[in-house]
Amino acid sequence: MKIRIELNRENCISCQACAFSDPEDFEMSAEDGKSTLKEGTENNGTMTKEIEANDDRKEKAVTAAKGCPVSIIKVYNAENNEQIAP
Numbered sequence: 001m002k003i004r005i006e007l008n009r010e011n012c013i014s015c016q017a018c019a020f021s022d023p024e025d026f027e028m029s030a031e032d033g034k035s036t037l038k039e040g041t042e043n044n045g046t047m048t049k050e051i052e053a054n055d056d057r058k059e060k061a062v063t064a065a066k067g068c069p070v071s072i073i074k075v076y077n078a079e080n081n082e083q084i085a086p
Contacts, residue, residue, distance in 0.1 A: 010045040
């Protein structure tokens, strides 16, 4: 399944929950301490990344989105644009 992860960096509180839940896709920026999407593109404060994800990888992204205390991560089915999480 192809998924799209969106991260609103402007509202990140640097809690690191996403990087802990899904270190394959998220990391904390050394510059500002906020979360970033590895290999993601940024546009107006929102980072986006599309990946082919097996069930395990998709579940990690969903866990990161659901675990974000400020709900700034969204995961979509990239094929039909259906929001999977949170």
